[in-house]
Amino acid sequence: MITLKVNGRDHQVDAEPDTPLLYVLRDDLALNAAKFGCGLGQCGACTVIVDGKAVLACVTPMVLLEGKQVTTLEGLGTTADPAPIQRAFLDEQAAQCGYCIAGMMMRAQALLMRNSSPDDDEIRSELEPHLCRCGTHMRILRAVRRAAGLMNRADLSTESGAIR
C-alpha cells in the first residue's frame, strides 16, 4: 500500500511503485478530470499540480510522489463553487470538446500561483506543452487573463484559487 496525498486528503492506494499517477487518480480514486491523451508526456491533457508545479501525471510514477501533495482540478473547486480559474474558463466559454481543458487549467493555475499577473508571452510559453485540436486558443488566453484578474481582486493569488 502507498499513501498518496490528493486534494488535502491521504489515500491508501494499492498500486505498484511504477504505476503512473494518472491511472491511480482515474482508476482508484475516481478523479477523472485529468485525461489520458498520449501517454508519453507530450500533450498535457493529464496535467495535475504536485507541490505547486504542473506535472504530467501519465509519466509520473507513484514512486516519485512520496510525501508530496497532489492537486487535481477537483481540488480547486466544484460546480457549485468554482475556483477562479474554473469560473474564468466558464465565463469565456474556453472549452470546445474540452478534453485538453482540465490540463490547461491546472498548468494555468500553477502559473498564476507563482506569477499573479503574467503577460501574454508568459501565458503562451507556459501553455506551450498543451495540445488543443479544436481551436479555442484565443479564448483560453482570455480565460487565463480573466482568472488572473479574479484572483488578484479576491486576493486569492497564493493561498488558493483555492488549493485544498
Next chain:
Amino acid sequence: MTRSGVIIGVLAALVVGGAAFVFAVVWQPAIATIDPSQQTFANDLVKRGRALAAIGNCSNCHTARGAKDFAGGVAVPTPFGTVFSSNITPDADTGLGRWSEAAFRRAMRDGIDREGRHLYPTFPYDHFTHVSDEDDRALYAYLMTREPVRAAAPANRLSFPFDRRPLIAGWKLLFFRNETYRPDSSKSAEWNRGAYLVEGLAHCGACHTPRNALGAERASAAFSGGDVDNWQAYAINARSPSPVPWDADALFAYLRDGWHPDHGTARGPMAQVVANLSSVDPEDVRAIATYMAGVFGQPAGDRRHDAKTVLAEVKPMADRASEANRAGASIYAAACASCHESGRALPYGGVNLALSTAISGPDPRNLANIVLSGISPREGERSPIMPGFASSMNDDQVVALLAYLRARFSDQSAWTGVDRVVADARRTQVATLGTVAASRQPPADSAQRDKP
C-alpha cells in the same frame, strides 16, 4: 649611460613601440557605409548563402528564442562576463544594412566591425577566417536579403579590463592567425572539403575544444571537449567518451537526423546544429563526417567495439548497482525503463542507456540537463522525444537516479558532486531554455529547401 638614462631610454622605447603597436594593430579604419536599397543579389547566390549559414549555425547565436531571425541579442555567457550577439539582419541602423561586402568579409576574416572596432572572439572569427571569399560573398548575399529587424543588441556586461576592445588586438596577436584554409593534397577531395568546413565555417572546435585562461582554443588539445552554456561538449577525438566508437557512417546519420541508434540523440546546443545540418547538401555533411572520423581515429585496442558487445556487458552491472542504490533503481524502473528498455529502436523507443554518452561522460551535467528538461519533438520530423522530469522529481531523486545510471550503465568511476551539478542544472535550466532558439526548422518538404 647613467641608470636613469637607461630607464628613460627604455620608457621612451616602450612609448614609441606602444604607439607603433597601437597604430599598426589596434587602430583599424572604418569602411565606408553603403545604401542597402541599392543592392541586388542573384537567387542562386542567396540560396548558397542559406546553406552556408546553416552549416555555420549562425541562427543559434544570432536568433533569440521566440524573436525574429538573426536579430541578435542572445546572451552568450563567458568567463569574462556576458556578450550579446549582434543583429545581423540588414537593418540600416541596428544591423548590417550599411555594411559593404568588404566590411562583412573583414569581420569574418579579421574580427573587425565596419567601424573598425575589434570584435570579441565570442564571434568565432578564429574559425571564420578560413572561409573563402566566394563563400563570404554568398553568406553576405543571404544575410542582406533577410527581413530587416530593428533591434539594438544590449550592451555587453564584461568586467574590467575585458570591456576594453583595444585589448582584443593583444589577444589576436597571441592567439589569432588569419590564414585561409590550405588543402592537403595527400588527402581526398571529400576529406579536404570536410576539413575546410569543420575548421572554418562550421567552427566545431569553438565548443568541442577546451579554452585557455584567456578564452582561446588550446591548439594542442583540439577537439578534446569543452563547455558551452551549461552543457559539456564532448571530446570528439580519440578521447571520446562514447561507449561505441564513432565512424563516418554513424557521424553522417547523426549529423543529418539528430540521432543514431548506437549513440542516442543530439540535445542542448547540438540539437540546433543538427537541425541546421538536416537542410544542407548531404555531400557537405558526408565530408564533415569523413574528416571527423579521421579526427576520432581508430578506437584503441581496449575500447569495446559494437553496440552488441556493449549491451552484453551491462547485465552483470545491473544487480550490483540496484543493490547499492535502491532509490535510484526504483526511479529508473518506474520512470525510465518503460521507454529505454522497450526494445524499440530510435527514434520511437529510447536508446538503451548502456549506449549513452551522457552516462559515460566525464561529468553529469548533460545527463542532469536531459533528465530535467527532456527532449522536445522537432517540427516536421520523426524525432526522439522525452518528457522532462524537473517538476516531478526533486533534487534528491534526480541525484539518486544519476548515481544509479552511472553505476549500472557505465564502466567509468562514480561521479562526485552530483548534488551540486543537479542544483546548478535546475537553476540554469530556465535561463538556458529561454535563450536557445526554439525548434526553428528548415521546411520539412525538401522541395521547399531549395528556395532562397
